[in-house]
Amino acid sequence: MTADTDEPRDGQRRRDARATREAILNSAIEAFTRLGYDGAGVREVAGGAGVTAMLVNRYFGSKEQLFAEAVDRSFTPRTVVSDDPSALSERTAARLAARTSPEADDLDPFVLMLRSVASPRAAEIIRAGIEKHVGRHLTDLLPGPDAAPRAELLLSLIAGVWLMRKVIATPALTDMDQGALTRQLHDLMEVLVNAPPSTSGGGSDGS
Amino acid sequence: MTADTDEPRDGQRRRDARATREAILNSAIEAFTRLGYDGAGVREVAGGAGVTAMLVNRYFGSKEQLFAEAVDRSFTPRTVVSDDPSALSERTAARLAARTSPEADDLDPFVLMLRSVASPRAAEIIRAGIEKHVGRHLTDLLPGPDAAPRAELLLSLIAGVWLMRKVIATPALTDMDQGALTRQLHDLMEVLVNAPPSTSGGGSDGS
DNA sequence: CGGTCACGTCTACGAGTGTAGACTACTGCG
DNA sequence: CGCAGTAGTCTACACTCGTAGACGTGACCG
Incomplete structure (x- = not known):
């Protein structure tokens, strides 16, 4: 500090x-x-x-302007997403698993976000903060085309894990072995990082 | 009706x-x-x-008891998770992409959940509802060992997509092509469904 | 020592919250 | 027709919220 x-x-x-x-x-x-x-x-x-x-x-x-500054400040130190492009999924998965473990203190921008999105004004501020800090940064890190939606999909996964593990505290996920969780998250993030532009002709789309 | x-x-x-x-x-x-x-x-x-x-x-x-009944009722029709074990990831991905599209009306249990978790009492009620309705059901559907944490991981992914696409409304994800999103979600869910108990000797677990 | 200005507090207001108890009015039965 | 019971309403209370304006007070500078 x-x-x-x-x-x-x-x-x-x-x-x-x-x-x-x-x-x-x-x-x-x-x-x-x-x-x-x-x-x-x-x-x-x-x-x-x-x-x-x-x-x-x-x-x-x-209060609204205070919240905007709090969001801005809370997101500035990048706590979860790794800055290293080569080991992005690996390090991000490990950090996420560690920071959402029951022992960890839950002072985190994602928790702030999850507990504040109910208010439309707060949601708007959060959307701006997400785009400004993590979204844009993460988009630059991802290789391949259509990096922006994949980056936001990665954020969805991160936010979802935070929600279930720390805010709602579903027991099976909260008590999950940290190594196993890290591995699972790593596999998931690999799918997002290694962009399949339209691999595997899954042409059978309904609708 | x-x-x-x-x-x-x-x-x-x-x-x-x-x-x-x-x-x-x-x-x-x-x-x-x-x-x-x-x-x-x-x-x-x-x-x-x-x-x-x-x-x-x-x-x-x-109000609290009313909320409990509302959660119970809101979760009873399974809107997203498919009941068919064989095509679980495929159909769930398609439904999720469709129901979170900008045109869709956002009356959904996941949105109710996301906008209510700020209150600890509500979060507790939601946790119980999740376990009772979707969690247990989804755990039975997933093959392999450790189905419960994987089911909750799947729920994390679903909730995260709802959050980003409909509650916060991040633009890149909201405007994402529905076919591409369905494909991405399908690939992600496949990882979760086809349980890798500990595939790929990533044995370097700390702790 | 005294003036001055920024830092901080006090009181208060109007609105909105969940909830309790007393009250009204309508429906069905004898 | 009259009674009873229940569906629904009205008033009110104690509380918290964000915020506005007036007021106090301490530190620095001459």
């Missing part, structure tokens, strides 16, 4: 606008991830930062 | 407890799917059924 979030030595932050704004934003990420956009109140966010509710609106204008 | 939801000929339902209960439940499914558990108010549900809010609680006890 950078050194700008220095905590005061006297135990109380003293009229430091920069640090207060940061504290509010961090508290917002935590609250939105845990409770979702609708569930997290401004007072809750403020309390987590040690300030009153009105300061939140003074710094961020409104 | 069955004939028990007969609408009155004089345009107004007249003191028919059975039909009123049904109307409330249908309105609840519609409202919860569109707005989620937190977003849909009791008054909204009641208004959709043409009654007042208090009647909802009189018939269902509380």
Whole structure:
């Protein structure tokens, strides 16, 4: 971490606008991830930062703008998708399996997303954030044609696993052996990465 | 539809407890799917059924119990997962692609789920519903060992596609050609259906 | 030491939430 | 016709929400 979030030595932050704004934003990420956009109140966010509710609106204008900044910040460190094109599916599968394990703390942009999509305004903000941060980046990483829809399909898989394993907590998937899960996810992602443009003449399409 | 939801000929339902209960439940499914558990108010549900809010609680006890019945009802007709074991991945992929297309009406149990998981109580109810209706059923359909986690992985994929395509509406995936999407989903589901117990000696498992 | 301005808080409002209890009105039966 | 029971409504309560405006207060600068 950078050194700008220095905590005061006297135990109380003293009229430091920069640090207060940061504290509010961090508290917002935590609250939105845990409770979702609708569930997290401004007072809750403020309390987590040690300030009153009105300061939140003074710094961020409104809850909606606060959420937009929280989404932006939450997605900036790429926690799951690997940056290495050659080992993309392998490393991404391993990271996903590890970060969705029951022991892991569930502070994650995907959880924030899943718990906030109920609100249409939040969904719109999330869509923009997804495109800006992961979608575009992932599209560049995938080889072959039609990389964009395949990238979003990969994101669908990641989000789905996060949903079932950490938000809904289906038992069989939650208790699944991590090695086996990693292998399964790896196989699935390989299908998406190694683009079959239209391999295997599956011509028998109905409709 | 069955004939028990007969609408009155004089345009107004007249003191028919059975039909009123049904109307409330249908309105609840519609409202919860569109707005989620937190977003849909009791008054909204009641208004959709043409009654007042208090009647909802009189018939269902509380909003939470109403939600539980709505989830149960919403999941009973299997809309996506095919019942045919031999063509499971093929038909499920086709149905999923069709039902998540932009033209399709988004009244679906998966959307109801995705828009309601923010509430912990609702998430618990959904988990039970998933297990009861689709999970168990799908586990029986899948061949090979460890069918339960693979079934839930399949559900993760389905839920993720619903999320990205209909709830968040990422453009590349929403506008994706239906035939191509069906093919991609089919390939993915094949990986899950044709269980590789531990094929391809990726024995390097940590932990 | 005193002024000044930004940082932070307090009170409050209007709207919306789920739910409880009392009340009305309609239907069917004797 | 009158009684009874049930389908449905009305009013209300206690609470939380996001946000607006007025107010206090501490630190820096001269």
